[in-house]
Amino acid sequence: MSRSYKATGINLKGMPMGETDRLVTILTIEYGLVRVMVPGARKHKSRLAGRSSQFVVNELFIVQGKSLGKLVQAETVRSFPGLSTDLARLTASQYLAELVLCQALSEQPQGELFALLVEQLQRLEQAASTDILACLNQGIFQLLIAAGVAPELHQCCISQRAIAPDLARADWHVGFSPASGGIVAVDQLMQIRPGSPRAKTPSGRYAVNTKRAPRRSPQNPTDSLISAQELVWLQQLGDTEWVTPRSLPGMATAEQQLLGWQRIERLLRQYAEFHFDRPIRSATLIDACFPTPMPAR
Structure with missing residues (x-):
């Protein structure tokens, strides 16, 4: 990788660095996972503050240091403002981002993984509130396919x-x-x-x-x-078409839909944590976002 380069990437994770900077992990099409320091990103009037937020897609110009790159310019291509409209939607998105971090490679093109994540985030952003858990489950499964570790189901x-x-x-x-x-x-x-x-x-x-x-x-x-x-x-x-509760047989009521998707999410969570050998931290909020319905009396 040269001393400076351009790339297209989506911000997956950020954390404070120093007094005013931010350390951001980005999935880029051209170079895979990169970590960059964004100078002054936590200042109130910084041009890079919004551009370094989670799930923003930017055209990037990065100067590579000895151990860490520095983001010097970013032009936003797209963002997903709808993901922050409710906690369940945001948590599901962060869940998928963690799975991407488990499997993405550095210093290698990751165009297919980038496109898959953007597609799943778009589905989550557009989904009805009742379909969020279904979209999450399909996103998890599609990412397991991309990693080459999807469960055998036939x-x-x-x-x-x-x-x-x-x-x-x-x-x-x-x-x-x-x-x-x-x-x-x-x-x-x-x-x-x-x-x-x-x-x-x-x-x-x-x-x-x-x-x-x-x-x-x-x-x-x-x-x-x-x-x-x-x-x-x-x-x-495993289908690439959008799966919703209404498209699956046997889910007659809202309670059955929720219980079914909860069960499947937990199975896929256990499977992903086993094969990636790490916990999915965002998944701990899923139970709070989708509480089990109380049985009718």
Whole structure:
């Protein structure tokens, strides 16, 4: 990378630096993740104050120092003011930003990841309040696909047998195991052992790094049983078309919609935290933003 360069990027994270500066982490199309110091960004009249805010897309001019770049010019291309209209929308956006930080590379082009994040933020900004959790779940799943670690949802990760959900049976279940890489037939759950190899995806690639030993045993609560309906909803998240509660079968009431999406978010959260080997801090606010409805009396 040269001593000075231009790039297009979206601000993912910022923190105070010194008395008036700000340290900003930016996902750029051309160079991946970069961290830059924005001089005077915390001054009241600074031209760079708004341009260094979270989720603002800028055309950047950066001067590279020995260990840290300095942002000297930024022209805003677009922003997402609607994300700050309510806490749930903002929290969901920050959740996706954390997932991007888990997988984005530095000093390598990240155009596809940049475009995917912008698309998901736009959907969140435009979504009705009742659709925010659905949009978040689809964004999580699409980012897992981009990282190459999306869960296998069509065949058993142990036996490689195809699994089709049976919606006619209320007692139909299948295992969901982050350590194994997705769904596991109920009769195969006991085959999961600490130190066993990760399952391969249908393309033949390992879903996760096989050199890293599992952090949890099969008895951990992160290994769950899911219903046929939950599996159908999870499979729908792999589509690029916008998934909303109204487009999924079996969600007749608002309470059923919320409970279903809450369950799926928690499954995907456990899966993402396992495979990225770090907590998703923004996810802790999701439960407060979408409280479980009280049962009717």
